[in-house]
Amino acid sequence: MKKLLFTFITLICIVGLANAQNFGKAGSIELSGQVAFSSSTAVANGTTDTESATVFEIAPYVGYFIIDGFELGFMPWFTISKQAHVTDSRTQYLLFLAPSYNFLLKGNVVPFIEGLVGYTGYSQGSSKGSGISFGGGGGIKILVGKSALVRAGVYYVMIDVSPEGASKRVGSNELQFMAGFGIVLGK
Known part of the structure; x- marks a missing residue:
């Protein structure tokens, strides 16, 4: 709990230094x-x-706007899950390139669409698998104050974690609602 509180206070301090006007x-x-x-x-x-x-998931995101509205992002996504009555937990990682287009409207609500493509893998005990996964989604980003950002969206992702030598895809098709927050740094 102390780490969570420290992280929250640190984020608030950083948010005060950033500037969303250049979002x-x-x-x-x-x-x-x-x-x-x-x-x-x-x-x-x-x-x-x-x-x-x-299940515990964390998906940090960093994006750089190469031109107005078009963002090239990177999203490492980590999941650790433990099923009841199963000895080994499962660790899954997804390393996605995430290009997106942000519709820069007047006001603080920014609709966006985003693609995902990248390398995925998992390990559970002696089992391992990996592959190329892809998907996409869309949603809104809401600018709060001068530097804070709330992000919510719906994503569909085809995850491939096929073991070596598999002749067909092994993985999952996931429909997810994701929400989070962040900060914006200007030039």
């Missing part, structure tokens, strides 16, 4: 991301299971 202009930088945690415990016939399934 979306060539040369500006977006630093954002999202974090998620979930835990679920099965209940059957009124009896609660003794173990829970947990």
Whole structure:
């Protein structure tokens, strides 16, 4: 809890130094991301299971506007999950290039569309797999004050984590709603 509070206070201090007035202009930088945690415990016939399934995800994002509205981003996305009654946890990583177009309207709401393409992999005990994954999505970015950013969107991602020698894709198709916050740095 202390680390979370320290991170939040540090972010607030940094936000005070940044400037969102240049958001979306060539040369500006977006630093954002999202974090998620979930835990679920099965209940059957009124009896609660003794173990829970947990998932922790973190997806930081950095984007650089190469021209007004067009952003070239990088999103490393890490997931650690542990299923109930399974010994080994599963670690999955996704390293995405994330080009996006931001519709620079008047006001503080910025709709965007984004593509995702990159390398993915996982490990769970002695099992490993990797592949090329891709997807896309869209949403809105809301500029708050002079430097803060709230980001929300819907993404569809085809994840490939095929083991070596697999003749067909092994992975998942995911539809996700993601929300997070960030800061904007001008030139």
